[in-house]
Amino acid sequence: xSDNQAVMNDFDFHGKALDTIFDDYVExxxxxxxGYSNKYGGFWYIAKSDDIFDAExxxxxxxxxxxxxxxxxxxxxxxxxxxxxxxxxAGFRKILLPMFTPMAVAKLEPGMHETAQSLAxxxxxxxxxxxxxxxxxxxxxxxxxxxxxxxxxxxxWVLFDRWVDEIIYDRTTxxxxxxxxxxxxxxxxDKLINQRRNDPxxxxxxxxxxxxxxTDGRELTHEELLSYGYLLFLAGLDTTAWAIRAALWYxxxxxxxxxxLRENPKLIPNATEEFLRxxxxxxxxxxxALKDTxxxxxxxxxxxxxxxxxxxGNRDPEVYEAPNDIDIERENNRHLAFGxxxxxxxxxxxxxxxxxxxxxxxxxxxxxxELAEDAPWHGVGPLKIKINKEH
Amino acid sequence: MAELYVDQSRCQGHARCYMLAPETFMIxxxxxxxxxxxREGSYDEENVRKAIRNxxxxxxxxxxxxxxx
Ligand code: SF4
Numbered sequence: 201x202s203d204n205q206a207v208m209n210d211f212d213f214h215g216k217a218l219d220t221i222f223d224d225y226v227e228x229x230x231x232x233x234x235g236y237s238n239k240y241g242g243f244w245y246i247a248k249s250d251d252i253f254d255a256e257x258x259x260x261x262x263x264x265x266x267x268x269x270x271x272x273x274x275x276x277x278x279x280x281x282x283x284x285x286x287x288x289x290a291g292f293r294k295i296l297l298p299m300f301t302p303m304a305v306a307k308l309e310p311g312m313h314e315t316a317q318s319l320a321x322x323x324x325x326x327x328x329x330x331x332x333x334x335x336x337x338x339x340x341x342x343x344x345x346x347x348x349x350x351x352x353x354x355x356x357w358v359l360f361d362r363w364v365d366e367i368i369y370d371r372t373t374x375x376x377x378x379x380x381x382x383x384x385x386x387x388x389x390d391k392l393i394n395q396r397r398n399d400p401x402x403x404x405x406x407x408x409x410x411x412x413x414x415t416d417g418r419e420l421t422h423e424e425l426l427s428y429g430y431l432l433f434l435a436g437l438d439t440t441a442w443a444i445r446a447a448l449w450y451x452x453x454x455x456x457x458x459x460x461l462r463e464n465p466k467l468i469p470n471a472t473e474e475f476l477r478x479x480x481x482x483x484x485x486x487x488x489a490l491k492d493t494x495x496x497x498x499x500x501x502x503x504x505x506x507x508x509x510x511x512x513g514n515r516d517p518e519v520y521e522a523p524n525d526i527d528i529e530r531e532n533n534r535h536l537a538f539g540x541x542x543x544x545x546x547x548x549x550x551x552x553x554x555x556x557x558x559x560x561x562x563x564x565x566x567x568x569x570e571l572a573e574d575a576p577w578h579g580v581g582p583l584k585i586k587i588n589k590e591h
Numbered sequence: 592m593a594e595l596y597v598d599q600s601r602c603q604g605h606a607r608c609y610m611l612a613p614e615t616f617m618i619x620x621x622x623x624x625x626x627x628x629x630r631e632g633s634y635d636e637e638n639v640r641k642a643i644r645n646x647x648x649x650x651x652x653x654x655x656x657x658x659x660x
Contacts, residue, residue: 257601257648297622302606532644540647544603549610 211237211245213484213509214372218578221483222524225512234498240270243486243505244498247512249519249536251495255487255508256541259286262487262506264543270486270507271375274367274382279431280424282543289542291415292428296546299349299409305549308349312557315344319558320565323587330572330584333562338445339580341558346436349550351405352392359388364438369579382430389429393422406432440551441580442481443472444558450475450526451563452571452585457528462563471528472555477535478526479577483511485539510536593655595634597624601650608651612638616651624650 211217211224228235228247235245246252255262267273268282278284281292298304319337326336343357352360366374366381392407400411410420410428420428451458461467484507491502500506513536515523520532538545545551572584595615597608604623608616615630615638633639634653643651 294621297604298620301604301618301622302609303618531641534645534647536647538605538647540603542603544605544647549606 208232208235208245209238211235212239213507213511215369218483219576221511222515225509225515226524228509228512229516234496237507241505243270243507244495244500245484245507245509245512246495247509247516248496249513249516252508252510252513252536253540255495255506256539256543259289259542261490261493263490264486265488268485268487268543270484270505271371273431273434274371274375274378274380275386275430277423277427277430280428281546282431286542292424293542293546295413295415296406296409299406300546300548300550302549305553308345308550309553309557311348312345312554313561316341316558316561317565320561323562323566330586332582332584333448334441334445334580334583337558337562338448338583339441341444342437342440342554345554346440346550349406350432350436351396351403351407352433356388360433360437364434364441364580367434368438385430385433386426389426389433393425393429435545435547438580439481439545440554442578443476443479443551443555445580445583446479446481446577447472447475447555447559448562448585449571449575449577449583450479451559452569452583454526455568455570457526458563458568460528461559465560465563467528468559468563469552469556470530470533472552472559473533473535474526474528474530475555476537476552477514477520477530477533478524480511480514480535480537482537482539482545484509485543508539510539592632593634593653594631595626595639595651595653596631597626598650598652599623601648603648603650605647607645607647608642611642611645612636615639616642 208228213221225247233248237243237245246255263285264283265278265285267278273279281289284292319340323331323333323336339361343360347357363381363385367378367385371378396403396407396411400408410425413420461471487506487508489500489502489504489506493500517523538548566587568588569585572586575583602623606618606624608624609618615627615633616624617627618624
């Protein structure tokens with residue numbers, strides 16, 4: 201018991217800690233579904249699916265301020281819309297919701313197919329023994345798709361991976377590096393917005409949508425545009441790359457699933473949901489209690505931080521049969537990979553489609569593959585595979 | 592008579608309903624889900640059941656039953 205307490209007291213959901221986090225989830229769900237961790241200034245973790253769901257549906261008790269991100273994404277400015285509470289939040293969200301409906305996403309599909317195919321061809325054409333499919337496939341896919349949708353000029357794309365790495369992945373170990381990269385990203389958004397302001401009519405993309413949108417009957421301020429742009433950049437590029445990479449990581453280690461999806465691509469959307477449930481890019485998001493409250497018998501005081509551990513909720517045995525099995529044919533899959541409630545991921549339809557189309561082309565183009573060397577399931581780092589071309 | 596509907600106070604526009612049962616659900620211009628006209632009685636159909644079970648907000652309900660199963 202004391203052992204288990206020790207594990208939970210320093211529960212962490214970033215970096216190296218992700219290597220073994222699924223074991224933490226089993227312990228938490230089994231013996232301490234609400235507990236306190238001393239990491240990142242201290243927070244209550246909430247692990248049960250129902251408790252997470254309830255907290256997300258209750259923004260009057262749970263604020264997203266000062267930030268849903270713990271630690272922050274290389275900046276102290278509140279990010280729109282994720283760090284904004286009601287009533288201001290709804291207006292910001294409404295601006296972009298129409299750009300992410302299934303109908304809007306369907307219009308991007310031809311471009312997604314073309315891009316996924318040409319990246320899969322690059323993988324096949326690589327002469328390396330061990331092909332890094334994170335660098336050649338998982339990362340460029342969302343960079344290209346989202347950059348086109350957002351309106352980031354193509355010549356700038358080479359800058360993006362480093363900003364994502366430093367802002368998101370180095371923030372726990374090198375916060376100063378994350379802030380420096382954050383400053384670069386802010387400067388980039390500032391330049392982009394100023395350029396566009398002079399020429400709004402020639403574009404039909406997210407940046408333009410933000411520039412011309414009204415909330416509460418007024419246009420967004422320059423600071424609001426920067427904040428919204430900053431968040432979208434990171435949300436649009438990183439999470440989808442992780443999701444594609446994690447799916448490939450799993451398939452490289454599970455030939456049966458790989459074969460099944462290759463023979464029956466109609467299963468890919470279902471499999472994608474299962475990868476999102478079990479290997480999600482967003483394992484947890486933070487809240488702050490606006491008043492004293494009680495979660496599963498545990499008192500939480502006003503002002504205390506809490507972390508909704510989506511990744512644990514997604515493996516809650518009360519919700520899923522054999523929760524730690526990755527079953528690509530699982531039917532009931534109301535998972536928390538995109539969060540829930542008013543802050544649920546705006547880009548879920550886009551992200552899903554990108555993963556599905558990526559896997560379709562990858563599996564149709566690349567024959568039997570396996571890991572060339574050990575690699576963590578998480579993150580966007582290298583994923584080297586060996587392709588058995590004789591097959 | 593029981594009637595299928597989307598609880599507008601809960602729906603956040605994730606469009607799972609439309610993806611799983613497009614003949615029954617539709618998404619409005621703002622991005623929120625609703626039940627197509629004439630489809631209010633389709634709650635027993637297999638893919639509608641699947642949509643109910645997969646809606647992240649549990650927003651798809653059946654009026655006349657205490658809660659959607
Ligand atoms: S799945 Fe649920 S939340 Fe999403 S649009 Fe349909 S009813 Fe609304």
